[in-house]
Amino acid sequence: xxxxxxxxxxxxxxxxxxxxxxxxxxxxxxxxxxxxxxxxxxxxxxxxxxxxxxxxxxxxxxxxxxxxxxxxxxxxxxxxxxxxxxxxxxxxxxxxxxxxxxxxxxxxxxxxxxxxxxxxxxxxxxxxxxxxxxxxxxxxxxxxxxxxxxxxxxxxxxxxxxxxxxxxxxxxxxxxxxxxxxxxxxxxxxxxxxxxxxxxxxxxxxxxxxxxxxxxxxxxxxxxxxxxxxxxxxxxxxxxxxxxxxxxxxxxxxxxxxxxxxxxxxxxxxxxxxxxxxxxxxxxxxxxxxxxxxxxxxxxxxxxxxxxxxxxxxxxxxxxxxxxxxxxxxxxxxxxxxxxxxxxxxxxxxxxxxxxxxxxxxxxxxxxxxxxxxxxxxxxxxxxxxxxxxxxxxxxxxxxxxxxxxxxxxx
Numbered sequence: 374x375x376x377x378x379x380x381x382x383x384x385x386x387x388x389x390x391x392x393x394x395x396x397x398x399x400x401x402x403x404x405x406x407x408x409x410x411x412x413x414x415x416x417x418x419x420x421x422x423x424x425x426x427x428x429x430x431x432x433x434x435x436x437x438x439x440x441x442x443x444x445x446x447x448x449x450x451x452x453x454x455x456x457x458x459x460x461x462x463x464x465x466x467x468x469x470x471x472x473x474x475x476x477x478x479x480x481x482x483x484x485x486x487x488x489x490x491x492x493x494x495x496x497x498x499x500x501x502x503x504x505x506x507x508x509x510x511x512x513x514x515x516x517x518x519x520x521x522x523x524x525x526x527x528x529x530x531x532x533x534x535x536x537x538x539x540x541x542x543x544x545x546x547x548x549x550x551x552x553x554x555x556x557x558x559x560x561x562x563x564x565x566x567x568x569x570x571x572x573x574x575x576x577x578x579x580x581x582x583x584x585x586x587x588x589x590x591x592x593x594x595x596x597x598x599x600x601x602x603x604x605x606x607x608x609x610x611x612x613x614x615x616x617x618x619x620x621x622x623x624x625x626x627x628x629x630x631x632x633x634x635x636x637x638x639x640x641x642x643x644x645x646x647x648x649x650x651x652x653x654x655x656x657x658x659x660x661x662x663x664x665x666x667x668x669x670x671x672x673x674x675x676x677x678x679x680x681x682x683x684x685x686x687x688x689x690x691x692x693x694x695x696x697x698x699x700x701x702x703x704x705x706x707x708x709x710x711x712x713x714x715x716x717x718x719x720x721x722x723x724x725x726x727x728x729x730x731x732x733x734x735x736x737x738x739x740x741x742x743x744x745x746x747x748x749x750x751x752x753x754x755x756x757x758x759x760x761x762x763x764x765x766x767x768x769x770x771x772x773x774x775x776x777x778x779x780x781x782x783x784x
Contacts, residue, residue, distance in 0.1 A: 375401065375402050375403065375452045375453065375549065376402075376403045376405070376450050376451050376452045376453075377397060377402045377403070377404055377405075377451065377452065377453045377454070377455055378404075378405050378406075378407060378447060378450070378451040378453070378454045378455070378479065378483075378485070379393070379394060379397070379404055379405070379406045379407070379425075379455050379456075379457065380406075380407050380408075380409075380454060380455065380456040380457075380459075380463075380476040380479075380480070381406065381407070381408045381409065381412040381416065381421075381456075381457070381458070382409045382411065382412050382456060382458060382459055382460045382462070382463040382476070383409055383410075383411025383412045383414065383415065383460055383462075384412075384415070384458035384459075384460050384492040384493065384535070385415060385492075385526045386457075386458035386492035386534070386535035387412045387415035387416045387458055388415055388416055389458075389535065389537075389538055390406075390416055390421065390457065390458075391416065391420050391421060391424045392538045393457060393538035393541060393542070394406065394421065394424045394425050395424050396538050396539060396542045397542055398424075398425070398426075400542055400546060403427075404425045404427065405425065405427045405428075405429075405430075405447065405450070405451075406421045406422075406425050406427070406429045406430070407429070407430045407431065407447065407475055407476045407479060408421065408429060408430075408431045408476075409431070409463070409474055409475075409476055410431065410474070411460075413431065418431065430447070430475060431475065432475060433474055433475040433478060444475055444478050444479050444482060445482055447479050447483075448479045448482035448483035448485075449483070451479075451483055451485040452485055452486075453485050453486050453487075453488065453545070453549065454479070454480060454483060454485050454486070454487045454488070455487075455488045455489075455490070455541075455545065456476070456480075456487070456488070456489040456490065457488075457489070457490035457492075457518070457535060457541060458490055458491070458492030458535045459489040459490055459491045459492065460491075460492070460493060461491075461493050461497050461498075461500070461503050461506075463476075463477070463489075464489065464491065464503065464506045464507065464510065465502070465503075465506050467480060467487075467489070467506075467510055467515070468505075468506040468509040468510055486514070486515075486516070486552070487514075487515045487516070488515065488516045488517075488518065488545060488548075489510065489515060489516075489517055489518065490518040490520075490535050490536050490541055491507075491517065491518075491519075491520050491533070491535070492520060492533065492534065492535035493520075493533050494525060494527055494529070494531075494533055495525065495529060495530075495531025495532050495533040496531075497533065498520060498531075498532055498533040499532070516548055518535075518536045518540075518541055518544060519536070520532055520533050520534055520535060520536060521534045521535075521536055521537070522534065550598065553598075554596075554597055554598025555597055555598070555759070555762040555763075555766070556594065556597040556598050556599040556639075556640075556758075556762050556765075557597075557598030557599075558598065558599075558600065559598070559599045559600070559639040559640060559765075560599070560600050560602070560637055560638045560639050560640075561594045561599040561600070561601050561602070561638070561639065561640045561641075561642065562601075562602050562604065562631065562634060562635060562638045562640070562641050562642070562688075563587055563590055563591050563594070563601065563602070563603050563604070563641075563642040563644060564587065564603075564604045564605070564606075564627060564631065564642070564643050564644055564645035564647070564677065565584045565586070565587020565588055565590075565591065565603060565604070565605045565606070565608070565644050565645050566582055566583070566584030566587060566605045566606035566607060566608040566610075566645055566646070567579045567580045567581070567582040567584070567606045567607065567608075567645070567646050567648070568606045568621070568622065568623055568624040568626075568627055568645065568646075568647050568648045568674075569606065569607055569622050569623065569648075570623055570624065570648045570650070570651035570652060570674075571622075571623070571652070571655055572652050572655070572656065572660070572669060573655065573656040573657075573658065573659050573660050574656075574657070574658070574659055575659045576659075576660070578648060578650070578651070578652070578671075579607075579648065580646045580648065580727075581646075581721075581727035581728055582606075582645070582646035582695075582727055582728075583608060583609070583610070583727060583728040583729075584605055584606065584608035584610055584645075585610065585728070585729075585730065585750050586644055586693075586732060586750050586753075586754070587603070587605065587642070587644035587645060588603070588605075588608070588610050588613055589750045589751045589753070589754035590642060590644060590754045590757065590758065591603040591613050591616050592613050592616070592751075592754065593754035593755045593757070593758040594640075594642075594758055595613070595615050595616055596755075597758050597759075597762060599639075599640070600617075601615075601616045601617065602616070602617040602618075602619070602634055602638075603616050603617065603618050603619070604619045604621060604627060604630050604631060604634075604645070605618065605619070605620055605621070605645075606620075606621060606622065606627065606645055606646075606647075607620075607622060619634075623648075623651065624647045624648045624651060624674035624675065624677075625651070625674070625675065627645060627647060627677065628674075628675045628677050628680070631677055631681070632680070635681060635684070635688070638688045639688055639689065639765070640688055640689045640690075640691070640761065640765055641681050641687075641688045641689070641690050641691070642691045642761075643677060643678045643681075643690070643691065643692045643693060644693050644717075645677075645693075646693075646695065646727075647674060647677060648674055649673065649674055650671035650672065650673055650674060651671060651672060651674050652669055652670070652671060652672075653670040653671065653672045654670070676711070678690065678692050678711045678713065679710075679711045679712075682711055682712035682713065683712075687712075689714050689761075689764075689765045689768055689769075690711075690712075690713045690714050690715075691713065691714060691715045691716070691717065691761055692707060692708070692711060692713045692715070692716045692717070693716065693717050693718070693719075694707050694716055694717070694718040694719075695718075695719060695721045695727070696718060696719070696720060696721065697720070697721060697722055700718050700719075700720055700735065701718070701735070701737070701742075703718075704716050704718035704735070704737050705737055708737055708738070714738060714764065714765075714768060715736060715737065715738045715761065715764060716736070716737050716738075717734050717735075717736050717757065718734060718735050718736075718737065719732055719733065719734040719735070720733075729750075730749055730750060731747050731748055731749045731750060731753070732747065732748070732750050732753055733745060733746050733747040733748070734753070734757075736757070736760060738764060743760060745757070
């Protein structure tokens with residue numbers, strides 16, 4: 374459950390806050406309320422305590438509460454801080470770092486993301502000082518629920534009404550989801566592990582891939598809100614929870630399964646170590662040790678990454694490159710030749726890369742790269758998903774802008 378601290382300041386819009394608390398709780402938030410002295414003129418602590426089911430705080434100098442440093446406790450407790458309504462005075466306090474009351478002190482002492490829902494007269498809202506404070510707060514990462522236009526308590530009509538509680542909660546949930554789960558609802562298809570190319574019923578060609586990185590990525594994408602389908606070659610890893618899972622053995626099976634499921638996929642992650650070659654013929658019986666030499670003719674496997682990039686509407690494609698030499702040169706070549714959006718490259722060798730619990734990688738995309746030092750693969754996966762999500766969104770915005778420009782030209 375998300376812990377949200379609701380700060381109420383002295384605006385007539387404070388009368389809406391009991392309903393705001395009710396809707397926050399209905400959406401699964403655990404709500405604690407801090408109210409300023411001026412806000413107590415518009416709404417009672419008794420009402421707020423009843424609807425929040427938590428004690429209400431208002432005084433920085435409450436001896437009983439502050440004996441245990443209550444303002445620090447509240448600052449650490451909150452996952453989010455919502456100031457609604459936020460007066461022009463409190464916006465000025467926030468922008469200039471004032472700490473002259475309990476609510477302002479908590480805001481300064483907390484690393485939680487902060488949201489404000491301004492409420493004031495339309496002339497005040499348009500005032501240059503208020504707009505400058507708003508700009509400062511946005512630049513510092515605060516989220517501003519822009520006020521709406523309508524009748525105001527002064528009898529005038531204009532912009533400055535606090536956004537209605539249901540709209541605040543709706544936008545709040547969306548922002549939290551986009552922040553904590555940046556890929557909410559996106560479809561991600563991941564390949565992982567090795568493939569095994571049979572020679573006869575006993576022998577096969579494979580590689581040293583354990584699948585650990587691909588499985589870690591599947592879990593990280595799932596926690597980022599994505600709908601994940603993991604296509605895996607043979608591994609010793611348990612099937613991940615809350616992820617669609619398909620098991621394959623050969624490169625050919627992986628190729629077919631990927632293409633059967635690629636429609637409507639937003640992001641494709643080619644983390645599998647797919648066999649580049651497979652035997653031309655499969656011996657139905659075990660090949661006997663009759664000669665000193667044995668020759669097995671191999672043929673190139675179908676290239677999954679290249680085939681995805683050639684689709685009419687390809688997804689955002691991230692490839693992997695496991696290299697023993699010339700890491701950057703080989704990775705950039707693969708990025709370019711297979712028309713990938715990004716490629717994650719790592720050095721492999723003794724105690725490096727394959728079948729290890731940690732890894733160091735370099736991520737390349739057009740003209741840029743980011744290096745990640747040796748990190749447990751489970752932790753590395755979260756860092757990679759954060760970067761991929763950012764690049765995916767930038768790519769999507771660019772593509773949508775291009776479509777809009779083309780449409781405008783045609784019109």
